[in-house]
Amino acid sequence: GDSVTQMEGPVTLSEEAFLTINCTYTATGYPSLFWYVQYPGEGLQLLLKATKADDKGSNKGFEATYRKETTSFHLEKGSVQVSDSAVYFCALRTNNAGNMLTFGGGTRLMVKP
């Protein structure tokens, strides 16, 4: 079945540091890939997405490139801020899943001033 694997957290960085959160997936067919962010006590917000190989999703300084050859969708940001502290979830959706998402385990990011 489909699965998503994320690096375990927490990831602790100083402000303005470079961020990478690794995400790899296993899926049949050609999935769409997503990153969601969850701030404390809130639901999930879509951060970015990519629907086909080599697509790059970007939003709020975050980027992720859909790499079919390595089945990866790593999240990056060049300079993190304290306000980026949250839990980040990688997810995939296959075309025959009726919009159903498969989530990774989540990675907690803590950014210190």
Place this chain on the structure above:
Amino acid sequence: GAVVSQHPSRVICKSGTSVKIECRSLDFQATTMFWYRQFPKQSLMLMATSNEGSKATYEQGVEKDKFLINHASLTLSTLTVTSAHPEDSSFYICSATFTFPSNQPQHFGDGTRLSIL
């Protein structure tokens, strides 16, 4: 953008009480809504998928008589936790999507923190 409202945001109640959580799509018609449960520091666990006008599809291990789901309109789904007990305490999150055109993302509510005393 698409907005999903979930209410209430927090509930504290006594054991044996039934609790209803509402999930509304405010500016689009949600043909499908999903209900998730999230334990502390863990990922989301899909509980059930509900399509407007039909019975919900529950994931394996989720008691349908315990977690009643109703999706009577294109903008509202409800989850009722019946006779809640302390082990039902959790963070419940809904999401909504529409299936046409295809490949629409899920839009999430802000979640409901349920605490059973």
